[in-house]
Amino acid sequence: MLTRIDHIGIACHDLDATxxxxxxxxxxxxLHTEVNEEQxxxxxxLRINGTDDGGASYIQLLEPVSADSPVGKWxxxxxxxxxxxxxxxxxxxxxxxxxxxxxxxVLYDEPRRGSMGSRITFLHPKDCHGVLxxxxxxxxxxxxxxxxxx
Ligand code: MC0
Numbered sequence: 249m250l251t252r253i254d255h256i257g258i259a260c261h262d263l264d265a266t267x268x269x270x271x272x273x274x275x276x277x278x279l280h281t282e283v284n285e286e287q288x289x290x291x292x293x294l295r296i297n298g299t300d301d302g303g304a305s306y307i308q309l310l311e312p313v314s315a316d317s318p319v320g321k322w323x324x325x326x327x328x329x330x331x332x333x334x335x336x337x338x339x340x341x342x343x344x345x346x347x348x349x350x351x352x353x354v355l356y357d358e359p360r361r362g363s364m365g366s367r368i369t370f371l372h373p374k375d376c377h378g379v380l381x382x383x384x385x386x387x388x389x390x391x392x393x394x395x396x397x398x
Contacts, residue, residue, distance in 0.1 A: 250343060252299045254336035254384045255306040255363075259319050260328050263311035267292050276307065280364055288317025293363055303336050303386055308363065332370070334382035343383055344369045352376065359383075365391060 260266040263281075270276045276294040283290050294307040310331060312320035322331055337343045340359045348354045353372035362368030365387030373380040 250335040250337050250383070251301050252303055252336040253305050254303065254334040254366075254382075254386070255293070255308040256330060257308045257310050257332040257334065257382070258329065259310050259312075259323050259326075259331040261311065261323065263290055263292055263309055266309050266311075266328075267294070270294055270307065270309070279306070282363065283313065284361070284363070285313070286360060287362075288313050289319050291363060299336075301336075301338070302389075308334075332380035332382055334368070334384045336384055336386065338385060340367050340369060340383050340385040347371060347383070359385070 258266070267278050271278075276296065278292045279295045280293040281291065290311045290313055292309040294309070296305045296307060298304050310319045312323060314320055315324065319331060344354050344356075344359065352375040355370040355372060359367040359369045362382075362384055366384050367387075368382055368384045371381040371383070
């Protein structure tokens with residue numbers, strides 16, 4: 249069951265400058281940074297609040313590592329802005345299959361590695377009224393790399 253907004257992913261040209269904006273404007277601090285080569289991003293997670301299920305909600309800043317990555321292509325066409333939303337669940341495998349059964353294209357056969365050791369999959373934006381949608385199960389407490397990954 250999808251129980252929370254895990255994060256909102258925001259595409260940006262300069263991760264450090266964008267993080268500085270969020271810090272100076274709202275007081276949001278970067279909890280974690282890492283490079284995810286498979287996804288083609290350098291990313292920063294800004295924790296906004298805890299949630300009822302023990303999880304948390306984040307702003308995720310995404311800087312592409314190459315022009316032909318999903319975020320690089322998105323930036324070239326649309327410029328900076330909201331790239332995707334991610335719903336949190338305790339079981340991404342189960343919920344991805346449930347969504348697939350409703351005729352929505354799930355982009356991965358098996359969930360892949362996401363931020364802070366999470367397991368993630370994506371739903372095709374053309375099947376979701378134009379919104380690239382992610383489903384994510386956070387790593388169990390104590391197993392994720394909080395702090396700077398790379
Ligand atoms: C592309 N489209 C989008 C979109 N990206 N629509 C809404 N939101 C987005 N973010 C639309 C394009 O405008 C285009 O529509 C159509 O989809 C095809 O786009 P394309 O540029 O030709 O690209 P494709 O088809 O090669 O790839 C699109 C697809 C890809 C969504 C399949 O971007 C993908 O696999 N995304 C999932 C992975 C990802 O985004 N990783 C980066 C975040 P028109 O109408 O113009 O034809 S990594 C992350 O978030 C992590 C690490 C984490 O959360 O832990």
